[in-house]
Amino acid sequence: xSGQSRAVPSLRRRLVWQLATLxxxxxxxxxxxxxxxxxxxxxxSQDAVLGAAVNALADALRTSDQGLELDLPPAVFSxxxxxxxxxxxxxxxxxxxxxxxxxGLPAPPRPPGQLxxxxxxxxxxxxxxxxxxxxxxxxxxxxxxxxxxxxxxxxHGQTAIARETALRAxxxxxxxxxxxxxxxxxxxxxxxxxxxxxxxxxxxxxxxDLHPLHQASAPRELQPFVQALNGFIARLRSSLRMxxxxxxxxxxxxxxxxxxxxxxxxxxxxxxEDPALRKRLRRMIRAIGESSRSASQILDHAAVRSRxxxxxxxxxxxAALARDGLRAMAPLxxxxxxxxxxxxxxxxxxxxxxxxxxxxxxxxxxxxxLKYSAPEGRVTLRLKAGGRMARLSVLDEGxxxxxxxxxxxxxxxxxxxxxxxxxxxxxxTIVAEVAAAHGGDFALTPREEKGTCATLSLPxx
Amino acid sequence: xRFLLVEDNVELARAVVSRLAxxxxxxxxxGTLSEAGDYLRSAHYDLILLDISMPDGDGRTFLARIxxxxxxxxxxxxxxxxSTGDRVATLDNGADDxxxxxxxxxxxxxxxxxxxxxxxxxxxxxxxxAGFVFDxxxxxxxxxxxxxxxxxxxxxxxxxxxxRPGQVCxxxxxxxxxxxxxxxxxxxxxxxxIARLRRKLEGSGARLETLRxxxxxxxxx
Numbered sequence: 001x002s003g004q005s006r007a008v009p010s011l012r013r014r015l016v017w018q019l020a021t022l023x024x025x026x027x028x029x030x031x032x033x034x035x036x037x038x039x040x041x042x043x044x045s046q047d048a049v050l051g052a053a054v055n056a057l058a059d060a061l062r063t064s065d066q067g068l069e070l071d072l073p074p075a076v077f078s079x080x081x082x083x084x085x086x087x088x089x090x091x092x093x094x095x096x097x098x099x100x101x102x103x104g105l106p107a108p109p110r111p112p113g114q115l116x117x118x119x120x121x122x123x124x125x126x127x128x129x130x131x132x133x134x135x136x137x138x139x140x141x142x143x144x145x146x147x148x149x150x151x152x153x154x155x156h157g158q159t160a161i162a163r164e165t166a167l168r169a170x171x172x173x174x175x176x177x178x179x180x181x182x183x184x185x186x187x188x189x190x191x192x193x194x195x196x197x198x199x200x201x202x203x204x205x206x207x208x209d210l211h212p213l214h215q216a217s218a219p220r221e222l223q224p225f226v227q228a229l230n231g232f233i234a235r236l237r238s239s240l241r242m243x244x245x246x247x248x249x250x251x252x253x254x255x256x257x258x259x260x261x262x263x264x265x266x267x268x269x270x271x272x273e274d275p276a277l278r279k280r281l282r283r284m285i286r287a288i289g290e291s292s293r294s295a296s297q298i299l300d301h302a303a304v305r306s307r308x309x310x311x312x313x314x315x316x317x318x319a320a321l322a323r324d325g326l327r328a329m330a331p332l333x334x335x336x337x338x339x340x341x342x343x344x345x346x347x348x349x350x351x352x353x354x355x356x357x358x359x360x361x362x363x364x365x366x367x368x369x370l371k372y373s374a375p376e377g378r379v380t381l382r383l384k385a386g387g388r389m390a391r392l393s394v395l396d397e398g399x400x401x402x403x404x405x406x407x408x409x410x411x412x413x414x415x416x417x418x419x420x421x422x423x424x425x426x427x428x429t430i431v432a433e434v435a436a437a438h439g440g441d442f443a444l445t446p447r448e449e450k451g452t453c454a455t456l457s458l459p460x461x
Numbered sequence: 462x463r464f465l466l467v468e469d470n471v472e473l474a475r476a477v478v479s480r481l482a483x484x485x486x487x488x489x490x491x492g493t494l495s496e497a498g499d500y501l502r503s504a505h506y507d508l509i510l511l512d513i514s515m516p517d518g519d520g521r522t523f524l525a526r527i528x529x530x531x532x533x534x535x536x537x538x539x540x541x542x543x544s545t546g547d548r549v550a551t552l553d554n555g556a557d558d559x560x561x562x563x564x565x566x567x568x569x570x571x572x573x574x575x576x577x578x579x580x581x582x583x584x585x586x587x588x589x590x591a592g593f594v595f596d597x598x599x600x601x602x603x604x605x606x607x608x609x610x611x612x613x614x615x616x617x618x619x620x621x622x623x624x625r626p627g628q629v630c631x632x633x634x635x636x637x638x639x640x641x642x643x644x645x646x647x648x649x650x651x652x653x654x655i656a657r658l659r660r661k662l663e664g665s666g667a668r669l670e671t672l673r674x675x676x677x678x679x680x681x682x
Contacts, residue, residue, distance in 0.1 A: 252541075256473065259564065263476035266566060270483050270637055275648065278633060285642040292565065324552075328559075331571035334613040335641050375644070376612070 011195075015188045016181060023180040027173030035166035042158040043130070050132035051117040053080050054151040057090065058134045061147060068092070068140055068147065070100055084157035089124065091150045094140060105150050108133045112148060127154045194219045198226070206436065210237045210309070248302045251295040258295065262288045297426035300360055301411075304430050307357055308437035315461050316358070318349040318390050322383055325362035329370065338373050340366070342381040349383055351390050352461035353438050361434035364427040365394045365454055372398035372452070389440065389457040397451040405444040431456060462507040462577065464488045467497045467523075468539065469516050473562070477510065480566045481573075484638065485624055492516075494523045501527065506534055508573060508580075512562075513540045521554050528555040535580040537572055539564065567641045574617075590623060591681040592666025604665045614639055615658050622669070622679040631676040 056076045062069040070092060080088060091101035098104075105124060112118035112133040119132050129152040136147045198218060212230040215223060262285060269281040326342055333340035369379045373396045382393045402408070402415040409432035414425040428444075431454070435442040440458040447453050464481055468474040469492050478488045489504070491497045494515050501509075513520040524536055535557040552559065557576045560569050578586070578597050587596045594603045597620060600611045611619065617639055621630060632651055639654065640646045655677060659669050668682050 256470070256562075259562075260472055260476050263480055263566065266637075266642075267479050267483065270634070273631065273633055282642060282646070289565070289642055296561070331558075331575040332568060334575070335567060335571045336644070337613045371643070 012185075012188045012192055015191075016184045019184040020177065020181050023177050027170075027177050030173050031166055031169045034169035035162055038162040038165035039158070042161045046130050046153065046155070046158055047119050047132070049079055049082070050119065050130060050151055050153055051134075054117055054132040054134045054149055057092075057151060058136050058147070058149045061092070061136060061138060061149070063138050063140055068094065068099060068138070080153065086154045086157060087127070089129070089152040093148045093150070094145045101150075105152060106131060108148075108150070111135065111146075124152060127156075128159075129154050130158075194222055198222065202229075210240070244302050244305065248299060251298040251302075255292055255295045255299075258288055258292045262292065294426070297364075297430065300364070301426050301430050301433075304357060304360055304433050304437075307354060308433060311354060311437050313352040313354055313438070313461075316351055316353050316355055318351045318353075318358070318392065318458065319346050319383055320348070321355060321358055321362065322381060322392060325359065325366060326381060328363065329366045332367070333370055333379065336370060336373070337376050338370055339378040340370070340381075341378070342383070345381070345383055346385070349385055349390050350461045351458050353458055357434045357437060358458070361431045361456055362392070364430050365392075365456065368427050369394045369396040369398070369452075369454065372396060374398065385460055388460055390460050391455055391457050393453055393455045395447060395451060395453045397447075400446050400450060401444055401452055405446075408444060409442065428454075462486045463505065464508045464510060464573075465497065465500055465506040466490045466510045467494065467515065467520065468510070468512045469493070470512075473564075477564070477566075477569070480570075484570060494518045494520070497523065498527075501532065501534075508577060509534055509536045510569075511536050511538055511556075513538055524555050535576045537569075537576060567643075588623060590626065590667055590679070592664075593662065595619060595623060602661060602665065604662075609661050611661060612657075614654050615661060618654050618658055619679075622677070625678075627678060627680055629672055629676045629678045635677070 053076045056073055056079075057070070060071045060073050060076075062071060077088075080086070089102050089105055091098050091103065091105045093099065106120075106122040108118050108131070109120055110118070112135045114135050114137060117132050117134045119130065121128065121130055123129070131150060131152045133148055133150045136149070137144055138147050139145075140147070198213070201213065210233055212233055213226050215226050215230065218226045265281055265285045265288060269278060269285065272278050272281060322342065322345060326340060330340060366379065366381070373379055377397045379397075380395045382391075382395065384391050384393075407413050408415055409428045411426060411429050413429075428442075432442045435456055435458070438458045440456065442457070443455050445453045445455070462485075464486050466474055466477055466481075466488050468477065468490065471492070474490045474492070478490055481488045489500055489506075491500055494517050497509075497511075500506075511520045511524060515523070520538065524538070527534070536555065537558045537560060538556040539560055539562050541562050557580070558572045560572060581598060586598055587594055589595075592604060595601075596603070597616060600613075600616050601608050602611060602619070603609070618635065621635065621638055632648060635651050636646055636648070639651065655669060655671070662669060666682050668680055670678050670680055672678065
């Protein structure tokens with residue numbers, strides 16, 4: 001199972017992962033973009049300042065008798081100082097010969113023009129710098145000469161600004177990512193909720209509930225699934241019904257010949273005086289009776305199942321049903337000389353239920369009590385309403401319960417202490433299923449002195 | 462007692478007739494409702510066993526018709542299980558009781574007895590023998606002014622013996638008719654009830670006689 005669940009990851013996790021991956025890519029793009037934009041912006045401003053500075057330097061060049069004079073204007077340095085703690089390098093060269101400043105500064109990629117400053121980037125003295133150069137054509141020593149002013153500035157500030165901006169963008173991105181994952185979790189939960197609802201609706205069902213699912217209440221994407229499920233339920237139902245029909249038919253076919261065999265055996269018994277033969281015949285009749293009773297209970301059980309499936313309760317008087325049940329069983333009680341009575345039966349007790357089902361349950365309860373009572377014993381029926389339940393108890397003075405009474409409501413299960421009594425093991429199953437169909441309860445408890453108390457609880461109407 | 466059995470399944474009918482004959486009842490069997498109508502018009506019956514689904518109609522309709530004619534003969538309905546209707550509804554239609562087919566004979570006989578006893582309440586069902594009066598409905602015998610209650614099996618035993626006064630009933634016969642086949646019964650079980658009934662009959666002018674090796678009989682002293 002665990003291998004399978006690893007092979008099929010959860011839809012929700014998959015959706016959230018996809019959403020998160022997409023957001024991560026977007027955040028990375030955002031950070032990169034912001035960083036690029038910040039660099040471009042700070043480069044443009046550095047270029048502007050450097051351009052202005054290099055032009056101011058070039059404009060400060062004077063030709064005099066002594067040659068070329070450079071009157072460094074203080075405004076230039078205050079302008080450059082505004083860029084932060086940067087180092088500056090400059091050179092003035094006439095026709096390629098440096099006459100002032102640092103020698104050997106990186107050469108411009110192409111000769112700068114007079115009007116347009118040239119900018120480039122190059123490393124020097126172990127740092128990454130932005131360079132600007134401009135040219136002037138001046139009369140030096142009576143000759144026209146090309147003077148090139150080169151100014152370089154380190155880019156610490158610029159890089160720092162770009163890094164800072166990118167870092168902020170990254171924080172914002174991380175926040176966004178978290179928000180996306182959180183909302184993604186919420187959204188997927190609400191999007192997947194119909195699946196959970198569907199699962200809960202199926203899980204809530206009783207063991208015999210084979211109604212189709214309500215298709216209209218499922219979202220469009222789940223409709224094919226619900227449809228397929230309903231198709232499956234329909235097939236299951238028809239196959240179950242076929243089995244049940246078969247069982248009913250089979251039980252029915254078995255019962256009639258059994259009854260005939262039983263009569264023949266009883267007639268033979270009546271004509272026989274030989275004690276040994278009579279003993280055998282009685283044993284035979286008992287076994288036939290057992291088979292016949294089993295077949296009847298299989299039919300009862302099938303009837304209970306099919307009525308419970310189409311459960312349609314109406315208002316009933318449980319006290320009247322109990323009285324009727326007592327009257328119906330009285331001849332059988334008399335047959336075994338058992339006192340069957342119901343002291344303090346209330347005049348009426350309204351419940352909502354299915355009269356046929358309750359009648360079958362009551363018949364099986366009383367039949368069971370009579371069967372397990374010793375002759376001349378007493379079976380008592382009690383009916384009490386308490387809380388929201390009507391409690392119908394059948395008390396006998398029989399042999400009591402085996403150690404684990406719960407198992408007695410299972411199909412074809414009989415107590416370990418019942419080998420000598422005729423029975424199929426379906427009687428209490430029928431009672432338990434009737435209780436379940438009504439949303440009630442069936443319990444077997446031992447009585448204080450001896451015997452068993454079987455209680456069927458049904459919701460009051 | 463004379464019974465009318467209305468049942469279209471010949472084998473089942475034969476079985477019911479034989480079984481009831483064992484109890485000493487005379488049974489006429491008919492296979493259709495129209496025949497049943499003819500029989501009812503020409504003879505008196507103490508009890509009708511009526512199958513619900515007959516080839517020429519519904520037993521319940523037939524029952525409603527004979528009740529409308531003013532006939533109050535007790536009726537026990539027999540139904541096939543699959544067509545079992547509401548028990549209450551069947552009883553409301555005028556039936557006295559109800560068994561499902563194929564019948565459990567011990568149950569059928571017990572129900573017949575109960576219905577007959579109930580029904581006899583209208584007429585005087587009390588019987589006099591020797592010096593006591595037996596009232597099966599009240600389950601008592603009265604000796605002089607003294608009323609003595611009977612338990613179910615004592616009553617049944619007395620009924621059997623009173624139906625054949627002076628004749629011998631074997632132990633086996635009594636066991637077969639007194640106990641259901643579900644019960645494990647020893648041959649001595651009957652003696653307990655004989656002894657009890659004897660006590661109840663003390664001073665009644667009747668004697669429950671044991672004929673060794675043959676059985677029992679009830680005779681006036």
